[in-house]
Amino acid sequence: MNHALLKGLRVIESSAFVAAPLAGLTLAQFGADVIRIDPIGGGIDYGRLPLMPGGRSLYWTGLNKSKRSLAVDLRSPRGRELIQELAAAAGVLLTNIASSWLSHAVLAERRSDVITCTISGNADGSTAVDYTVNCATGYPAITGGGSLDAPVNNVVPAWDFACGYQAAFAILAAVDSRRRTGEGAEPKIALSDVAFCALSHLGLLTEVELLGRERESIGNHVYGAFGRDFGTADGRRVMIVAISAGQWTALVQACDAAAAMAELESSLGLSFRNEGDRYAARESIAAVVASWCAARPLAEITRVFDQHRVCWGLYRSVGDLLANDPRVSPAAEVFEQIETAGVGRHLAAGTPVRVGAQPRGPIRPAPLVGQHTDEVLQDLLGLDSATLGRLHDARIVGGPELDPTAINGAGGPRRERAV
Amino acid sequence: MNHALLKGLRVIESSAFVAAPLAGLTLAQFGADVIRIDPIGGGIDYGRLPLMPGGRSLYWTGLNKSKRSLAVDLRSPRGRELIQELAAAAGVLLTNIASSWLSHAVLAERRSDVITCTISGNADGSTAVDYTVNCATGYPAITGGGSLDAPVNNVVPAWDFACGYQAAFAILAAVDSRRRTGEGAEPKIALSDVAFCALSHLGLLTEVELLGRERESIGNHVYGAFGRDFGTADGRRVMIVAISAGQWTALVQACDAAAAMAELESSLGLSFRNEGDRYAARESIAAVVASWCAARPLAEITRVFDQHRVCWGLYRSVGDLLANDPRVSPAAEVFEQIETAGVGRHLAAGTPVRVGAQPRGPIRPAPLVGQHTDEVLQDLLGLDSATLGRLHDARIVGGPELDPTAINGAGGPRRERAV
Numbered sequence: 001m002n003h004a005l006l007k008g009l010r011v012i013e014s015s016a017f018v019a020a021p022l023a024g025l026t027l028a029q030f031g032a033d034v035i036r037i038d039p040i041g042g043g044i045d046y047g048r049l050p051l052m053p054g055g056r057s058l059y060w061t062g063l064n065k066s067k068r069s070l071a072v073d074l075r076s077p078r079g080r081e082l083i084q085e086l087a088a089a090a091g092v093l094l095t096n097i098a099s100s101w102l103s104h105a106v107l108a109e110r111r112s113d114v115i116t117c118t119i120s121g122n123a124d125g126s127t128a129v130d131y132t133v134n135c136a137t138g139y140p141a142i143t144g145g146g147s148l149d150a151p152v153n154n155v156v157p158a159w160d161f162a163c164g165y166q167a168a169f170a171i172l173a174a175v176d177s178r179r180r181t182g183e184g185a186e187p188k189i190a191l192s193d194v195a196f197c198a199l200s201h202l203g204l205l206t207e208v209e210l211l212g213r214e215r216e217s218i219g220n221h222v223y224g225a226f227g228r229d230f231g232t233a234d235g236r237r238v239m240i241v242a243i244s245a246g247q248w249t250a251l252v253q254a255c256d257a258a259a260a261m262a263e264l265e266s267s268l269g270l271s272f273r274n275e276g277d278r279y280a281a282r283e284s285i286a287a288v289v290a291s292w293c294a295a296r297p298l299a300e301i302t303r304v305f306d307q308h309r310v311c312w313g314l315y316r317s318v319g320d321l322l323a324n325d326p327r328v329s330p331a332a333e334v335f336e337q338i339e340t341a342g343v344g345r346h347l348a349a350g351t352p353v354r355v356g357a358q359p360r361g362p363i364r365p366a367p368l369v370g371q372h373t374d375e376v377l378q379d380l381l382g383l384d385s386a387t388l389g390r391l392h393d394a395r396i397v398g399g400p401e402l403d404p405t406a407i408n409g410a411g412g413p414r415r416e417r418a419v
Numbered sequence: 420m421n422h423a424l425l426k427g428l429r430v431i432e433s434s435a436f437v438a439a440p441l442a443g444l445t446l447a448q449f450g451a452d453v454i455r456i457d458p459i460g461g462g463i464d465y466g467r468l469p470l471m472p473g474g475r476s477l478y479w480t481g482l483n484k485s486k487r488s489l490a491v492d493l494r495s496p497r498g499r500e501l502i503q504e505l506a507a508a509a510g511v512l513l514t515n516i517a518s519s520w521l522s523h524a525v526l527a528e529r530r531s532d533v534i535t536c537t538i539s540g541n542a543d544g545s546t547a548v549d550y551t552v553n554c555a556t557g558y559p560a561i562t563g564g565g566s567l568d569a570p571v572n573n574v575v576p577a578w579d580f581a582c583g584y585q586a587a588f589a590i591l592a593a594v595d596s597r598r599r600t601g602e603g604a605e606p607k608i609a610l611s612d613v614a615f616c617a618l619s620h621l622g623l624l625t626e627v628e629l630l631g632r633e634r635e636s637i638g639n640h641v642y643g644a645f646g647r648d649f650g651t652a653d654g655r656r657v658m659i660v661a662i663s664a665g666q667w668t669a670l671v672q673a674c675d676a677a678a679a680m681a682e683l684e685s686s687l688g689l690s691f692r693n694e695g696d697r698y699a700a701r702e703s704i705a706a707v708v709a710s711w712c713a714a715r716p717l718a719e720i721t722r723v724f725d726q727h728r729v730c731w732g733l734y735r736s737v738g739d740l741l742a743n744d745p746r747v748s749p750a751a752e753v754f755e756q757i758e759t760a761g762v763g764r765h766l767a768a769g770t771p772v773r774v775g776a777q778p779r780g781p782i783r784p785a786p787l788v789g790q791h792t793d794e795v796l797q798d799l800l801g802l803d804s805a806t807l808g809r810l811h812d813a814r815i816v817g818g819p820e821l822d823p824t825a826i827n828g829a830g831g832p833r834r835e836r837a838v
Contacts, residue, residue: 005596005604017662018621025620026585030592044663049643049695050626058622058629059643065620104775121730122746123753123773127666131646132732135658136740137575140648144563144571151648151656151734152563153639156556158577161617163771165584166445170772172591173449177424179598185424186775192746193753193771198580199737200754200768201444201484202437203477205747207469208738209765210477215737220572224468224478227550229559229570237570239554243436244463247546276468311540313551315570318618318634319627321555327541328615328624334542335619346628349619352582352612353589354542356523356605 002066002350003358004031009175010090010380012037012083013067016045018130018157019191020096020119021063022164027094027171028066029351031361035090035376036069037083038369040398042405046369055405056342061366065338065348070377071370071398074099079396082377084110089380091115092171098125104186113184115174117167123190130157133192137199138215145219163194221286226251226278228286229315230293232301237315240289240305245273247311254308255292261285322347333360340365342405368400421485421769422777423450428594429509429799431456431502432486435464437549437576438610439515439538440482441583446513446590447485448770450780454509454795455488456502457788459817461824465788474824475761480785484757484767489796490789490817493518498815501796503529508799510534511590517544523605532603534593536586542609549576552611556618557634564638582613640705645670645697647705648734649712651720656734659708659724664692666730673727674711680704741766752779759784761824787819 009032013024028034038046048059070086073079080101087093087102088110095102096119104116121128131153134140140151167189174185199205207213220229220239226248227241242248252258252272261272264284270277278285293301298314305312321328330337330347338348343365350363377383377397391397400406428451432443447453457465467478489505492498499520506512506521507529514521515538523535540547550572553559559570589606597603618624626632639648639658645667646660661667671677671691680691683703689696697704712720717733724731740747749756749766757767762784769782796802796816810816819825 003592005592008599009595022620026588030589047695049698050622050630050632051695052629058625060622062620062622062625123751127728127730128732129660129662129730131641131660132658132730134575135648135656135732135734136744138735138737138740139575140734141736143574144565146563148656148734148736149650149654151639152571153648153658154573154575154577155562155634155642156553156558156573156575156577156617157621158573158575158580161577161581162584165581165588166770166772169445169584169588169591170449170774172588172595173422173424174774176428176591176595176598179595180427185777188773188775189771190773193751193773196740196747197753197768197771198575199740199747200766201441201481202576203469203479203481204737205741206477206481206762206765206767208736208741210471210763211469212738213469215574220570222550223574229554229572231568235568237554237567239551239572241548241550243548276466276470279468309546311546311548311551313547313554315554315559315567316557317560317567317627318557318623319631321557321615321618322624322627325555327611328618332542332612334612334616343625344629346625347619348625349616351585352608352616353585354607354609354612355589355593356607358604 002029002360002363003355004361005355005358006030006032009033009092011035011092011094011171012087012090014093014095014097014102016043016097018063018160019163019167020094022161023167023171024067024094025063025065026165026168026351034067035086035372036064036067037086038069038071039074040071040370040395040402042369042403052343054342058343061340061343064366066364067367068372068376069367069369070373071402073396076396082397086376086380088114092175093117094167094171096120108184113178113182115171115178115184117171117187119163119167119189119191121190122192128192130160130191133159133195137195138204142215142217145217147217159191159195162198163189163191166194221282224279225275226282226285228282230290232293232298233295234297236298238293238301239313239315241311242278243275248272248278250308250310251289254304254310255289257288257292260288336363338363338365341368368403368406370398370402371400373397373399421448421779421782422774423780424774424777425449425451428452428511430454430511430513430590431506431509433512433514433516433521435462435516437482437579438582438586439513441580442586442590443486443513444482444484445584445587445770453486454505454791455483455486457488457490458493459490459789459814459821461788461822471762473761477762480759480762483785485783486786487791487795488786488788489792490821492815495815501816505795505799507533511594512536513586513590515539527603532597532601534590534597534603536590536606538582538586538608538610540609541611547611549579549610552578552614556614557623561634561636564636566636578610578614581617582608582610585613640701643698644694645701645704647701649709651712651717652714653716655717657712657720657731658734659729659731661697661730662694667691667697669727669729670708673723673729674708676707676711679707755782757782757784760787787822787825789817789821790819792816792818
């Protein structure tokens with residue numbers, strides 16, 4: 001937990017990959033009790049790369065921080081019934097795994113005001129992932145100077161992120177509505193809808209529909225204003241942006257380029273106060289800025305740009321970011337050192353949201369699969385030790401000792417069962 | 420409005436660019452009454468490209484659908500006071516424009532339980548935009564086969580989207596908490612934190628910290644499993660992904676490649692049931708799939724892939740998407756034809772979230788700046804006609820007739836003031 005704003009909210013999560021786990025993480029980071037339902041031994045993304053030598057996935061442990069895990073045989077009738085009971089007890093289910101036995105209708109029979117949030121690839125339920133949606137957005141044809149014949153994919157899973165955060169939002173909207181009306185809800189989000197709606201929100205759809213204009217493929221230039229990457233005298237690379245008038249003035253002053261720009265404006269018949277004119281003249285402007293940057297080492301550029309409040313950033317590798325950028329360090333409020341079983345001690349992020357006077361609680365590490373099986377069944381369903389023992393013996397549920405990454409001690413101490 | 424789940428929630432938005440307007444749009448699409456505060460004549464992004472011939476921005480009208488707009492002189496003391504009164508009356512302020520006179524502390528003096536959500540570039544309040552944050556994430560060095568010397572920027576504003584949705588989520592969490600505790604809150608979100616936290620959530624930070632490993636720059640290959648783009652016999656391009664075991668089996672069957680894959684597995688000493696092994700052998704696997712695709716036109720590939728439920732997608736331009744993909748059409752539930760003043764009739768997206776039995780209300784077009792000045796001041800502050808008239812005469816507030824894109828009729832009919 002990071003904040004306690006959502007204290008009291010309880011969510012059952014049955015999920016894999018990025019969007020749905022991220023939605024659960026977002027809720028957990030605000031203090032919701034998010035309980036993962038995992039198959040004994042872990043689900044289909046439990047071994048996704050990158051892996052620690054002992055087998056723990058840094059991807060999975062990254063997305064499932066601050067949650068609890070209950071391991072259950074999802075094919076056994078009693079196992080399914082337990083999950084239905086848990087979802088009804090919690091009142092909120094978050095899932096991207098379509099299961100008829102865990103549908104909204106089935107759960108609503110147990111609890112009429114249940115909230116079921118389902119994420120799918122396409123709205124018709126067919127499969128799609130970030131990459132197979134992104135290719136249809138037109139973006140790969142205009143990224144990195146690419147084209148339809150030589151498209152450039154995003155590496156950032158942009159649509160997964162947007163979809164996950166939208167799902168977390170939709171759950172809160174449904175919870176808020178339930179608090180006022182007493183009624184449940186069934187929000188459904190398709191990854192493809194998230195991406196295509198974004199094209200409408202940013203104006204790209206209307207641009208083609210009404211103006212018949214496709215966005216140009218302009219490499220690292222920023223569309224609609226001025227911005228591009230530039231090399232420094234000492235071999236580093238910086239991104240410089242001048243979207244607002246203030247950013248433009250700052251850049252011109254920092255590069256001592258007022259005369260050069262006035263000359264360009266006069267020869268091109270443009271006014272660079274106008275961001276559209278800066279965009280039109282981007283190559284000419286970039287030539288001036290490129291000369292200035294190429295003649296100076298990064299240290300000097302940093303000093304001058306920060307003095308003039310230029311909007312700029314340094315290209316970094318992840319290792320460079322971790323080693324040299326104070327925004328990613330234990331000193332930054334959103335980061336913290338945590339200890340994850342099977343991983344070790346490492347820097348981890350909580351929620352990026354800082355909430356004024358609210359105290360920030362510790363970031364709990366991702367669980368082992370089944371780490372909270374007993375406590376969840378006791379807390380939510382009131383099962384006693386004898387019943388828990390029978391469920392374990394019948395392999396209907398499992399504890400952390402059945403987590404494959406916990407074998408050989410790689411996953412931390414094997415916990416004795418409470419029964 | 421699209422859903423009425425948030426009916427009764429009222430938000431004052433003072434914003435520009437992508438993240439904050441998107442947060443407001445997200446709230447508006449769920450039924451919140453989101454009221455933009457705009458300078459008379461429009462704010463710094465009101466003329467951002469792309470533009471209609473009459474000057475209306477498709478970017479601005481895309482991000483500000485379903486909101487109301489009040490135009491006010493932000494420099495006049497009475498104008499500022501009006502906005503403070505409105506924020507206190509609404510109880511929620513969303514902004515990415517730092518103004519000391521509109522700070523949480525100032526508003527809390529008028530209303531102790533006010534919620535103020537502020538988006539900034541960096542947490543210290545310094546400027547940053549999507550591009551100047553993204554360059555520090557390491558992604559441009561591994562996108563499109565790029566490197567630190569030749570980075571490839573995202574064109575999708577991924578962090579803006581993540582940040583906007585996080586802000587909408589944070590506001591709802593604060594509203595939910597206020598409903599229970601009676602206390603306000605001050606969520607603050609920095610764009611840079613959103614991006615850097617994502618690196619933690621996806622495991623990239625820990626990979627470098629504990630394993631000393633930077634992600635490779637692998638072009639259009641999908642990291643950690645199998646996926647890449649392929650050309651068809653008729654000159655189209657498809658993205659194919661096999662992350663899960665089911666997706667892999669589907670692809671192998673569709674391409675009739677079981678024997679070829681068995682041979683590869685045997686010669687490489689790998690098992691392609693394991694997604695990590697598929698990733699290791701990605702070039703060899705891709706060669707087989709490439710031959711299969713290159714020998715077939717898109718129509719045949721579509722038929723075979725859909726029959727086998729392969730996870731794939733077609734690379735499209737935005738125009739192709741709009742013309743040929745039924746997911747982006749008036750028939751798709753999330754889209755609708757709307758009429759925007761100064762733009763005309765066009766396809767527009769509501770929220771990507773479908774909410775079960777909830778009826779979907781109409782998508783309201785983006786307002787002209789000042790279109791709702793009088794009704795908002797009447798509704799929220801109870802100002803009478805005489806007072807409104809004096810405010811207009813003193814140019815402290817403005818109506819839609821002062822919207823520069825409404826001149827010459829391009830912005831639709833010039834409305835007579837109610838006073």
